[in-house]
Amino acid sequence: MEEIPEGHMQLNHAETAPMLRASRFRRLRDQKQLMWMSLPILAYVFLFSYYPIWGWTMAFQNYSPAKSFGEQAWVGFDQFKFLFGDDTFLLVLRNTIAMSVINMVLGFVTAIAFAVLLNEVKTRWFKRTIQTISYLPHFLSWIIVTGIVATTLSVDGGIVNVLLMKLGFIQEPIMWLSKPHYFWGIVGASHVWKEIGWNAIIYLAAITSIDPSLYEAAEIDGANRYRKMLHVTLPGIRPIIIILLIMNLGWILDAGFEVQYLLGNGVVVDWSQTIDIFVLKYGLQIGNYSLATAAGIFKTVVSIVLLFSANMLAKRFGENRLI
Amino acid sequence: MRTRSPRLEPAAFHSFNAIVMILLAIVTLYPFLNTLAISFNAGNDTIRGGIYLWPRVWTSQNYKAVFAGGAIYHAFWISVARTVIAVVLNLFLTSILAYAVSRKEYVFAKPITIIVVLTMYFNAGLIPSYFLIKDLHLLNHFLVYIIPGLISAFNMIVIRTYIQTLPEGLIESAKMDGAGDFRTFISIVLPLCQPVLATVALFVAVGQWNAWFDTFLYASSKQNLSTLQYELMKLLSSSMFSNSSASVANGADKGAVHNMVTPMSIRASITIVASLPILVVYPFLQKYFVQGLQIGGVKE
Structure with missing residues (x-):
């Protein structure tokens, strides 16, 4: 910027x-x-x-590390053509977009809701304590967080299964991490757990800069707490929400790498792999550098195009430009 | 929703809100406290299940195993070393660049800012970067932890914006007294930047301390370059689906410990060791990083 x-x-x-x-x-x-x-x-x-x-x-190219640059065989766009005819890549693309949309929607909704509710807490020490606690997971690495997720969801003694069984929702523990259809949700929930407090920082700052006289005016008009949240607080932070939303469009192919890599396993592989994992696997493990680079370029180019379009969109909405 | 609820009593709302907040705090803290309890509980007892917030069979074996002088202990010091060295170099270089581009009269200020900021939005990708590291002979070398991440565009913007809020007169008068830009930077600007430097130091330290992917990618074949996070990752992948496996964790097999230490229990104690330094520090820096985030605005 x-x-x-x-x-x-x-x-x-x-x-x-x-x-x-x-x-x-x-x-x-x-x-x-x-x-x-x-x-x-x-x-x-x-x-x-x-x-x-x-x-x-x-x-x-059909890159081979043994050859010099002059000796490489040039193949034009063949790698890209192969990529888009490849079932694995299309699957990976679907997973990436799905998880990043889920993460984005869940991330926005929870952080905004948390910021608005926290703003209603009037006891200062309580508010500060909650806020400090809410930042905590942001500072933990994904290694630690995925370890915690695995422990929490484990079949022998994981708290989620224990609670669900005690409450009578399920008869026997569910192997959460081995169910392909739960994977996207688990990734989304992990992101929310890790970042809700951190993401709320920016909204809380925006809320404190809302003109207090707006609340007073609303009160005079007989607005209750919910009306004030709905008609003063939320519109007050709308510009920042729009900017962040538009900007996040640029990261649509960035569903993350670490959490999928660390939580993924053989059983859920069709639902867990993202473009980044694809690049890692084809590039450094299989040694098909050309194909992996092509996938990486695709990701970068899409991100840049989206970012610039978002930037223009933001300008048309009359918001601040991003770059 | 419109049909019911003309108006909940404020008191009812406040209790409801407080309960939501407390639930959130519990959900955030519980897994951490649970890990803490497991880390102080005997490994062979943890397998029986039912450890929640308090250890059943107290032991400090899990921590002794971590600090026993084996691979994990060595990895701990590699993590400390990379964090400390990177924070110092990173702060110095990022702030010196931020100072230069904050000078309005500097002819290259704007082009340099643009070139650096653009790096936030694209990168060459995994494979080209890997080849660069390889060509620079940084594979399996300690410096691979330090050199690639010396400058962060985001941090540079944060520091530059902060410098621009300093009174211009201070810098001008230093120059009047004949101090060059470097002197002015070291003796006037740097001391005034402490709050923003504390923020950036936290960001860099967290990034370094939590990093594992560079170890995995560039240094995984060299055990003596392994970091705490990487050791944790190896344990995680070996024990994710069988918490009950009773084999003794690597680096911990020191005769007497036997079943007291399991992969799960040692994972818990490494998790605590790996997260404690940051958790102790961040609440004190809260004021600063909230500010820093606002300065950086929506620029992350």
Whole structure:
């Protein structure tokens, strides 16, 4: 997100306009230290973030590590054609989109609901305590979280099965993690558990910046608590919700990697694999670098296109631009 | 919903809301407290089930096994080392870059900002990155934990935005006194940036401490580069579907412990060891990271 403060450009022009061309060089010389402070780091960024894009050429070859660049066989878009005719890839694409939509919807709804409800808590220490507790899982790694999920859902003594059995909903423990149809839901629930408090931060901040006189006016009009939530709080945070929603569209092919990789197993593989896992498997385990790179490029290009469209959409909605 | 409920009594609403919040807190905390209880319970007893919030057969064997000097203990120190080194380097380099691009008069400020910020939205992907690491001879080398993640665009924006809120006069007057940009950065700007640096330090530290994928990808064939998270991951995948397996966890087979230590119980104690440092620190930094997130705005 580019966000040079307004007025900055004008200021620069105002400064430079009267200067003579020769003084440009003096200015550059004066900024020698700034250059030493930034250009080496820029070179580093180029090496690690931009230079590897050269590797995208692999997707248009039948890449073989043993050959030099000149000797590689070029195949055009064959890898991409193969990809979209491949049942596994289409399955993986479906899983990725499904899980990311589920995560997004659940994530938004729960975080907004949590923020709105927490905002209604008037006892300060209670509010602070709840909020602090709610951040906790965000700081745990997915390794730890998936370990916790596995323990919680386990058939011998996992709390979910114990509770469901005590309440009489089920007769015997369910093997949650071995049921393909539960996998997407479990991933969604894990995300909610981990990030609900963290995601709510931004909404809570937006709620506190709502003009209090709006609430007073609503009260005078006889609005009760629910009406105020519905007609003041929610509209008050609508801009931020829209920006975040639009921006999240750019990550639609990013359903995550870790949680699916760690919780997935042979039984649920048709429902658990995402594009990232596909890339890892084909690329580094099977050694089909070209196909894996093609899949990676597909993901990146779709993300960038979506991001720029979202950016334009945001502009048309009159919201702040994202980039 | 409109047909019923003209208006619930405020008191009723408040109790309802409080109950929802408390339930949420329980759901958040329970798995963690349960793990804590299991980590202090004898492994062979845990298998019988029924451990919830309190250990039944107290033992500290699980922790002794972790710190017994075996593979897991070594991995703990690798995790500490990578976290500390990365935080120091990352803070220094990210803030020095943030300072440079925060200078309005700097001719390259805008192009550099754009080039760095764009990296937030795309990456070359797994395979090209892997080949880069390989070409740089970083495979199976400790530096693979440090070098690839030295600059984070998000953190740079957060620090830059913070620097821009500092009074311009301070920087100007340092320059008047003949200090160059580097001197100004070190002696004026850096000390004033403590709150934002605390936030970024937390973000970087959490990222480093929790990382396992780089170990898996770049250093999995070298046991002495294994990290705590990676050891945990190996235990997780070996015991996910059989909590009751009674084999002794690796690095823990020190004669006397026998069945006291099972993969499940040692996993619990590593989980506690792996999460405690961050859980102890984050509540104190809460004020800062909430601010940091707001500065970064919707830019994550």
